[in-house]
Structures are given as C-alpha cells and as structure tokens.
Amino acid sequence: MGDGPTITTIAERAGVSIASVSRVLNGLPTRQETVRKVMAAADELGYVRNAVARSLKSRRTHQIAFAMADVGNPAYLAMLREIQPVLKAAGYRLVLHSTDAVVADEIDVLHSLGERYVDGLIMSPLRVTDTHLQMLATARAPVVIIGSVPDGTRVDNVRADSRTGVRLAVDHLYALGRRRIAMVNGPLDTVPGAARGAAYREALTDLGLPYDENLVQIGDFYREEGRRAVAELLARAPEVDALMCANDLIALGALDVLRAKGRRVPEDVAVVGMDDTDLAAASWPSLTRVSLGSAERGKAAAELLLERLQGDDGDPKRVTVAPRLAIRASTAGPDYERTQRKEGGA
Amino acid sequence: MGDGPTITTIAERAGVSIASVSRVLNGLPTRQETVRKVMAAADELGYVRNAVARSLKSRRTHQIAFAMADVGNPAYLAMLREIQPVLKAAGYRLVLHSTDAVVADEIDVLHSLGERYVDGLIMSPLRVTDTHLQMLATARAPVVIIGSVPDGTRVDNVRADSRTGVRLAVDHLYALGRRRIAMVNGPLDTVPGAARGAAYREALTDLGLPYDENLVQIGDFYREEGRRAVAELLARAPEVDALMCANDLIALGALDVLRAKGRRVPEDVAVVGMDDTDLAAASWPSLTRVSLGSAERGKAAAELLLERLQGDDGDPKRVTVAPRLAIRASTAGPDYERTQRKEGGA
DNA sequence: GCCCACGCCGTAAACGTTTACAGCAGAGCC
DNA sequence: GGCTCTGCTGTAAACGTTTACGGCGTGGGC
Numbered sequence: 001m002g003d004g005p006t007i008t009t010i011a012e013r014a015g016v017s018i019a020s021v022s023r024v025l026n027g028l029p030t031r032q033e034t035v036r037k038v039m040a041a042a043d044e045l046g047y048v049r050n051a052v053a054r055s056l057k058s059r060r061t062h063q064i065a066f067a068m069a070d071v072g073n074p075a076y077l078a079m080l081r082e083i084q085p086v087l088k089a090a091g092y093r094l095v096l097h098s099t100d101a102v103v104a105d106e107i108d109v110l111h112s113l114g115e116r117y118v119d120g121l122i123m124s125p126l127r128v129t130d131t132h133l134q135m136l137a138t139a140r141a142p143v144v145i146i147g148s149v150p151d152g153t154r155v156d157n158v159r160a161d162s163r164t165g166v167r168l169a170v171d172h173l174y175a176l177g178r179r180r181i182a183m184v185n186g187p188l189d190t191v192p193g194a195a196r197g198a199a200y201r202e203a204l205t206d207l208g209l210p211y212d213e214n215l216v217q218i219g220d221f222y223r224e225e226g227r228r229a230v231a232e233l234l235a236r237a238p239e240v241d242a243l244m245c246a247n248d249l250i251a252l253g254a255l256d257v258l259r260a261k262g263r264r265v266p267e268d269v270a271v272v273g274m275d276d277t278d279l280a281a282a283s284w285p286s287l288t289r290v291s292l293g294s295a296e297r298g299k300a301a302a303e304l305l306l307e308r309l310q311g312d313d314g315d316p317k318r319v320t321v322a323p324r325l326a327i328r329a330s331t332a333g334p335d336y337e338r339t340q341r342k343e344g345g346a
Numbered sequence: 347m348g349d350g351p352t353i354t355t356i357a358e359r360a361g362v363s364i365a366s367v368s369r370v371l372n373g374l375p376t377r378q379e380t381v382r383k384v385m386a387a388a389d390e391l392g393y394v395r396n397a398v399a400r401s402l403k404s405r406r407t408h409q410i411a412f413a414m415a416d417v418g419n420p421a422y423l424a425m426l427r428e429i430q431p432v433l434k435a436a437g438y439r440l441v442l443h444s445t446d447a448v449v450a451d452e453i454d455v456l457h458s459l460g461e462r463y464v465d466g467l468i469m470s471p472l473r474v475t476d477t478h479l480q481m482l483a484t485a486r487a488p489v490v491i492i493g494s495v496p497d498g499t500r501v502d503n504v505r506a507d508s509r510t511g512v513r514l515a516v517d518h519l520y521a522l523g524r525r526r527i528a529m530v531n532g533p534l535d536t537v538p539g540a541a542r543g544a545a546y547r548e549a550l551t552d553l554g555l556p557y558d559e560n561l562v563q564i565g566d567f568y569r570e571e572g573r574r575a576v577a578e579l580l581a582r583a584p585e586v587d588a589l590m591c592a593n594d595l596i597a598l599g600a601l602d603v604l605r606a607k608g609r610r611v612p613e614d615v616a617v618v619g620m621d622d623t624d625l626a627a628a629s630w631p632s633l634t635r636v637s638l639g640s641a642e643r644g645k646a647a648a649e650l651l652l653e654r655l656q657g658d659d660g661d662p663k664r665v666t667v668a669p670r671l672a673i674r675a676s677t678a679g680p681d682y683e684r685t686q687r688k689e690g691g692a
Numbered sequence: 693g694c695c696c697a698c699g700c701c702g703t704a705a706a707c708g709t710t711t712a713c714a715g716c717a718g719a720g721c722c
Numbered sequence: 723g724g725c726t727c728t729g730c731t732g733t734a735a736a737c738g739t740t741t742a743c744g745g746c747g748t749g750g751g752c
Contacts, residue, residue, distance in 0.1 A: 004460065004486055006738055017702045022740060031700060048460025048486075052401045053738030056707050061398065063441070063463075071427045081417045084444050093463070094442045095409070098430050114350065114394025117409075117439070138392075140350055252628055259630070282598055284605070284630035352708055363732045368710060377730060399708035402737050 005045035014041040025049065060119055064305065067097040067109045067123040074248075074277040076124060079146065079298030083122060086302035092119070101126055110135040113143075120309055122146065122301045127191055142308035144301045148191065156308070158300045158319045160292040162192055162274070165323035166199035169244055169272045169290050172325055174207050178242035178270055182215040184229050184254065185246045193218075196246045196274070215240060219250065226253025234261065242270040242331075248277040251287055255330070270331040285329035293321035351391035360387040371395065406465055410651065413443040413455045413469040420594075420623040422470060425492065425644030429468060432648035438465070447472055456481040459489075466655055468492065468647045473537055488654035490647045494537065502654070504646045504665045506638040508538055508620070511669030512545035515590055515618040515636050518671055520553050524588035524616055528561040530575050530600065531592045539564075542592045542620070561586060565596065572599025580607065588616040588677075594623035597633055601676070616677040631675035639667035 007025075011018045014037040023030050024038040041047075055061045064087055068076040080096075087094050095118055099105035106125050110132070113121060121139075124146035125132060136143060136155050145157040173181050183200045186193040201211050214237050219229030226249060233240065234257065245251035251273030255265060263269050265285055273280055273289035280287040300319045329336050353371075357364045360383040369376050370384040387393075401407045410433055414422040426442075433440050441464055445451035452471050456478070459467060467485075470492035471478060482489060482501050491503040519527050529546045532539040547557050560583050565575030572595060579586065580603065591597035597619030601611060609615050611631050619626055619635035626633040646665045675682050 004462075007740095008738080018739085019702060019704095019741075020700085023701090026740080028741095029699085034700080046460075046484075048457065050738055051461035051463040052398060052407065053707090054740080055398045056402050056709090056737090057739045057741085059707075071423070071430055077417070077423065080442075084417055084442065085446075088444070096426075096430065096440045096442045098434070100431075111394065114392075115397035116350070117397040140394075255630070279625060279628040282625040282628045284601070353710095354708080364709085365711075365732060365734095366730085369731090372710080374711095375729085380730080396708055399737090400710080402707090402739090403709045403711085405737075 004050075005042075005047045006050070007047075009045060010038060010041045010047055013045065014038045059116075061117060062091055063093045063095050063118045064302075065095040065097055065109065065113075065118045065121045067099055067106065067121065067125075069099055069101040069124070069126055071096070071098045074279070075275055075292070075294040078276045078294035079124065079301070082295045082298035083302045086299060086306070090306050092306075103127075103129060103131075107131055107135060110139060110143075113139055113141045116140065120144075120305045122298075122305055142305060144305045144308075146297050146301050154316050156301075156304045156317045158297045158304065158321065160294075160297060161320055161323055162195050162292060163199040163202075165274060165290040165292055166196050166244065167203045168323060168325040169274070169288075170200065170203035170207070172288070172327070172331065173242040173244065173270055173272065174209075176242075176266075176270060176331060179209065180215065180237075180240045181209070181242040181244060182217065182233055182237065182240040183244045183246070184217050184219060184226065184233065184250050186219065186221040186250070188218065193246065200244060212237075221247050221249060223249040223253040223256075226250030227257050228253075230254040230257045234258075234263075240269060243272070245271065245273050248273040248275045248280050248287065248289055251289065251330075252279060252283055255283060255285070255287070266329070266331050266333055272331060280326075281328070283330075285334060288328045288331040289326055291324045291326055293323060296321045350396075351388075351393045352396070353393075355391060356384060356387045356393055359391065360384045405462075407463060408437055409439045409441050409464045410648075411441040411443055411455065411459075411464045411467045413445055413452065413467065413471075415445055415447045415470070415472055417442070417444050420625070421621055421638070421640040424622045424640035425470065425647070428641045428644035429648045432645060432652070436652050438652075449473075449475060449477075453477055453481060456485060456489075459485055459487045462486065466490075466651045468644075468651055488651060490651045490654075492643050492647050500662050502647075502650045502663045504643045504650065504667065506640075506643060507666055507669055508541050508638060509545040509548075511620060511636040511638055512542050512590065513549045514669060514671045515620070515634075516546065516549035516553070518634070518673070518677065519588040519590065519616055519618065520555075522588075522612075522616060522677060525555065526561065526583075526586045527555070527588040527590060528563065528579055528583065528586040529590045529592070530563050530565060530572065530579065530596050532565065532567040532596070534564065539592065546590060558583075567593050567595060569595040569599040569602075572596030573603050574599075576600045576603045580604075580609075586615060589618070591617065591619050594619040594621045594626050594633065594635055597635065597676075598625060598629055601629060601631070601633070612675070612677050612679055618677060626672075627674070629676075631680060634674045634677040635672055637670045637672055639669060642667045 007018045007021045010021045016034055020034055021038050024035050066083055084094055097109050120142045122144050128149055133153060143155055145155055148159045149155060149157050170181060185197050188194050188197055204211050217229045217233040219225040230253060243254050245254055251271055254271050258265050258269055265271055273287045276291055276294040280289045304317060327336060353364045353367045356367045362380055362384060366380055367384050370381050412429055430440055443455050466488040468490050474495055479499060489501055491501055494505045495501060495503050516527060531543050534540050534543055550557050563575045563579040565571040576599060589600050591600055597617055600617050604611055604615055611617055619633045622637055622640040626635045650663060673682060
C-alpha cells in the first residue's frame with residue numbers, strides 16, 4: 001500500500017514549497033505556471049489530502065454524529081434516511097452511534113464530543129436525565145435533540161406532537177361512529193406512554209365520551225405484548241368497537257388477536273396505530289395510523305445543526321412537527337385503497 | 347464553549363511536562379505522585395483527549411466506513427445492525443455512506459479512503475465495474491466487499507448464495523405438491539435478477555419439471571411492480587399453484603393481487619419471498635421466504651475487516667453465507683404459527 | 693535611472709498529540 | 723566518596739496540514 005504522497009512529496013517533485021502546494025490545492029491566487037506544475041505532480045503521484053491533518057489545523061472535521069437508541073427501530077431509520085442526504089449535500093460525513101437504549105452510552109456520546117472528532121451532534125435520547133442536561137449545558141460542540149427537553153433547557157430541539165396525534169386518531173374513530181374506543185398503551189413511565197395516555201383521556205372528554213378505565217390496557221411497545229394486552233382487553237370489555245394503539249407494533253398484535261377471535265376489522269373493531277413503521281402498509285388489513293413525522297424531524301434537526309455550524313449562535317430553537325393521519329383499511333375498510341389510488345394519494 | 351484544555355494546560359497546572367501527562371494518560375510507567383497530580387489536574391479541567399491530534403500522530407482513526415446503496419433498504423439495514431455492535435465492541439466508530447445507487451458515488455468513497463479519515467471500509471456495491479476493481483487494487487486501506495467480485499480479485503469478500511436460496515424455495519414448494527411453480531423476477535441485467543432466474547430454471551430441471559416461459563414474469567423489485575407482474579402472470583397462466591418471488595416486496599404485491607382476485611393463499615396458490623425484510627412477518631398471511639443472511643454477511647464482513655486491522659496480511663478471504671428458508675403461513679397455512687410457537691421456533 | 697508598489701513565493705510556526713532520546717537524581721556497590 | 727545502574731522526567735521532533743509574515747523580483751511612474 002505504500003505510504004501515500006504528502007504535500008511535501010509534491011513540493012519536491014514540482015520544485016516549489018509546501019506553502020505553494022497548499023495554496024494551489026485550496027485554490028488561492030497563484031501563478032499559472034506554479035498551478036500547472038503542482039497539479040501535474042499531484043496527479044502523477046495520485047495525491048489525496050489527508051483529512052486528519054487538515055482537521056487538526058482547521059479545527060473542523062466535517063463529520064457529524066447521529067446518536068439513536070437502536071438501528072433497527074424504523075422511527076430512527078426514517079430520521080437517518082432524511083439526515084444523511086442533508087448532511088452529505090452540505091459536505092459532512094455521518095458518524096452513527098447506537099446506544100442500545102442504555103443511558104450510560106448516551107452520556108458517553110455526549111462526553112466524547114470533547115474528543116472533537118465531530119463538528120456537531122444530533123441525538124434522539126430515550127429519556128432525558130439530569131446528567132443529560134448537565135452535559136448538554138457544557139457540550140463542546142453544537143447539539144440538536146430530537147425529542148422533548150424540559151422548558152428552559154438551552155438546546156435546539158425538534159419534537160413530535162403525540163398529543164395532537166392521538167387526538168387526530170380518536171376524532172377519526174369518533175367520526176366513523178365508534179363510541180367504545182379503547183386504548184392499548186405502552187408503559188406509563190416512558191415519555192411517549194404518559195403523553196399518549198393523557199391525550200387519549202383528553203380527547204374523549206372533549207368529545208363528550210366517558211373515560212372508562214376498563215377500556216385502557218397497558219402493555220409494552222412490542223407486537224407480542226400487544227397481543228397479550230389486546231386479548232386481555234377483549235376478555236374484559238368485549239363490546240369495544242375501536243382500538244387506539246400507542247404504536248404500530250401493538251396494532252399489529254391487535255390485528256393478530258382480532259383475526260384469531262373472528263372479529264372483523266374494521267367492521268367489528270377499527271384499529272389505529274401510531275409511529276413511522278413501514279410495517280403499517282404491509283399488514284392486512286393495512287393499518288390506519290398516525291405518523292409522528294420522524295422523517296420530517298430528522299430533516300429539521302439536520303438543518304438546525306447546519307445553521308449552528310454556519311455560525312448562528314442565537315437563542316435555542318424549538319421546532320414542533322405536526323402529526324399526520326394516514327387512513328387505510330383498518331378503519332376505512334378494504335375499499336379505501338381503490339379510492340386512494342384513484343386520488344393519487346400516497 | 348471555551349477552547350478546551352489540552353495536554354499543555356494540564357502540564358502547566360500539574361507542574362510537569364507534556365510528555366509526562368501523555369504517559370500518565372496512556373498508562374505508561376510513571377511515579378505514583380506524578381500520576382496523582384496529572385489525574386487531579388485532568389479531572390479539574392474536564393480534559394478529554396483530542397481524537398484528531400491523536401489520529402494524526404498514531405495514524406489510526408478508530409473509524410470504519412460502511413458504504414451501501416440506500417439507508418432505506420432493509421437488507422442493508424440488517425447488515426448495519428450487525429456491523430455496528432461488532433465495531434463498537436472493538437473500539438471503532440462507524441461512518442455511514444449512502445451512495446444512492448450511483449456508481450460514481452461508490453468510486454468517490456473508495457477514492458476518499460486516501461484521505462485517511464477511516465482505518466478501513468466495508469462496501470456493498472450494486473454491481474462491480476472495472477473502475478471499482480482498479481480502485482480496489484490500489485486502495486489505501488483494507489476493504490471488505492459484501493457481494494460477489496470476479497474470481498481472482500484480491501479483496502476480502504462475503505457473498506450470499508441466492509442460487510441455493512432459490513433451490514430451497516422451489517424444493518419446498520415441490521414437496522408441498524405444487525407442480526405449476528411460477529417465478530416473478532426482477533430485471534435480468536442485475537446481478538441478483540440473473541442469478542435467481544438461472545437458479546429457478548436449474549431447480550425445475552433437477553426436479554424433472556418442465557421449464558415453461560409462460561410461467562416466468564419479469565418486473566422490478568418493488569411492490570407496485572410486483573402487483574403488475576403477478577396480475578399479468580395470472581391472466582396468462584391462471585393454473586399456477588405456486589409463486590417464487592425474487593424478493594419480499596414482489597411477494598407482498600403478489601399477496602395483494604391474489605387476495606383481490608379471491609385466490610386463497612396458500613390453498614390455491616403458495617407464495618415464497620426472498621430477502622431480509624421484516625415486512626415478511628408482518629404481512630397476512632405471513633410470508634414464507636428465503637433469507638439471504640444479510641445479518642450474517644454484515645457480521646462476517648466486520649469480523650474480516652477487524653482481522654485485517656489487527657495486521658493480518660494474508661491472501662484475500664472469501665466467505666459464503668448459506669441461505670435459510672423460513673416457513674410461514676403463505677405456504678404452510680395459518681396453522682403454522684401455532685406449531686412454530688409450540689416448538690419455540692423463531 | 694530610481695523608487696515604490698505589487699504579486700508570488702518560501703520560511704516557519706501552529707494545531708495537540710506521541711515518543712525517541714538524553715539528562716538527572718537517588719540507590720547500591722565497592 | 724566515587725562509580726554505575728535504574729527509574730523518571732523533560733526536551734524536542736514528528737505526524738501533514740494551513741497560514742502569517744517577510745523577501746524578492748518585476749513593472750510602472752516620475
């Protein structure tokens with residue numbers, strides 16, 4: 001592999017100083033003849049600039065880190081998919097961190113900003129602890145958080161609005177004539193679990209429907225857990241005519257159970273999911289669900305960070321992304337698809 | 347944000363030389379008293395080692411690049427998911443490149459190895475051109491290719507075996523008593539398309555079944571295209587009793603069309619997919635499919651690369667990952683699930 | 693013909709580490 | 723007490739760039 005040519009090698013071969021070589025390579029004003037010689041030497045030697053040395057001197061790495069809990073999670077993937085091209089277009093490389101949902105790992109990532117191997121960080125933490133806040137306050141590079149942070153935290157952040165999301169879904173079910181709308185939620189001690197639970201209750205109240213504890217079932221955000229939860233719920237409250245599921249996987253579990261019990265979807269029970277899984281479109285019946293705009297959040301976060309890197313040092317910004325309801329067969333029935341396609345809907 | 351403490355700051359505060367600081371930080375033998383002073387100073391200042399300067403001197407970045415065509419593609423995602431923890435455990439960071447299926451971008455990535463911002467590269471190219479081969483031969487860092495390369499190419503590579511994969515699927519369908527087994531393929535000028543088409547023909551021949559051109563339909567590797575292709579196929583050859591689909595998305599499209607036409611799956615038509623999408627398990631009926639071991643390939647690639655980085659400079663290695671058939675409802679019927687779960691199968 | 697201005701270029705310092713080498717103090721030996 | 727040996731430590735160079743600064747040569751104005 002050899003030991004690659006450096007600016008010095010080129011200088012010798014071209015018979016000029018390393019300063020001239022550097023100037024030529026950076027397009028600074030130089031005599032035509034010198035440019036020619038340097039370029040020729042560089043070409044012949046197959047020179048490529050050493051990014052590390054350049055970073056050391058210029059204090060810019062042209063790298064940005066994205067830290068998320070789990071590469072496998074479709075919501076993060078949707079973010080990644082949007083972040084990548086934005087950064088690439090701006091000339092930045094993407095360094096990926098998977099924290100495996102371990103808080104200590106997230107703290108590690110924040111700490112490692114001090115190593116200065118990246119110019120900035122986009123992070124989507126599970127939950128925000130005091131240590132997070134402390135480290136954010138003293139971070140050695142700009143950070144954008146995807147998720148909610150306590151009011152007053154001095155950090156740019158991009159958040160979803162699951163409250164409005166739940167509201168959209170419940171209103172939709174109500175409009176379809178459903179009145180026994182149950183909620184299948186994840187753990188209440190998680191940020192999304194708590195928010196979605198509260199929003200559900202609020203939405204019912206605003207619609208003038210009673211809040212019935214029997215219609216609320218807590219499980220976890222996985223398909224198998226969803227099955228268990230929905231089975232219990234149906235045993236306890238067989239009269240439900242709609243399920244508001246706190247995420248897509250729970251909703252898939254719900255479909256499994258309903259099918260096994262011979263309940264038709266949506267005729268007997270309508271089902272709504274939530275999140276940004278592409279599983280929702282693959283299932284049968286395809287799943288109506290509230291998208292929380294992971295893709296948009298990723299994009300917004302990347303753009304916020306780029307602004308900071310271009311020198312913006314104003315007050316922290318907050319962006320909230322609106323949720324969207326995608327109506328599919330699990331509430332609208334199998335015919336929805338034909339209409340959708342006629343209308344050119346996505 | 348301040349301008350972070352350096353080894354010099356620490357040296358001053360601790361009243362020692364920078365060499366001593368460096369030695370302490372690297373755990374080289376040092377007098378106890380000095381260690382104490384340096385550690386104290388480092389703690390008080392909140393010192394973190396500058397990774398860039400360290401890399402410049404040590405010629406190691408502790409970063410590895412992974413280049414793939416598209417972040418959204420589940421097969422690459424499966425690789426990524428396995429690569430990440432392997433690298434992390436070995437103390438490497440992951441730099442992600444998405445080449446958008448553009449050959450020039452892949453070449454760019456290979457070229458940029460010269461910048462020395464990573465210690466090695468894992469790449470999963472669409473197709474391997476002469477330029478690829480040329481650049482690989484002169485690459486300035488170890489590279490592992492996920493995919494096939496021409497015999498004799500001096501590069502480590504990890505490949506799938508879609509030929510055997512198709513064989514597994516066709517044999518399975520045959521064993522179920524199916525004799526009119528059709529193939530829905532992607533474009534024949536892609537590497538996978540060609541290989542899978544040939545393998546299908548070969549498998550039929552070996553089973554003593556005739557190869558009937560009417561039973562082969564070419565589309566593209568997308569769901570919508572799959573729908574179109576299967577609709578055409580069914581119109582032309584209504585008697586088919588099994589569909590071998592060249593990927594999962596095509597298979598999902600097939601399910602859509604069969605359902606719309608009132609053909610039962612698997613009673614009337616059995617369907618097999620191929621690839622590593624997690625959509626296959628979400629669909630209804632859940633999809634029997636051949637996994638090409640993307641996850642295993644990713645893991646193997648990461649491990650090969652790590653070996654190289656530990657100084658192995660032996661001959662290029664080739665790893666072939668065996669495909670696996672996952673039998674689900676689209677061939678085994680809705681009861682498969684109960685048995686699966688009883689058996690504790692994945 | 694002299695001087696000044698200007699355009700290019702080379703020298704050298706700096707970025708923050710690691711590490712070869714030399715120096716120095718103390719211990720042990722005679 | 724002088725010598726050597728050992729164990730730490732400091733000085734300085736190096737990694738490959740970028741860039742401030744000063745010098746030199748040329749051209750133009752008087």
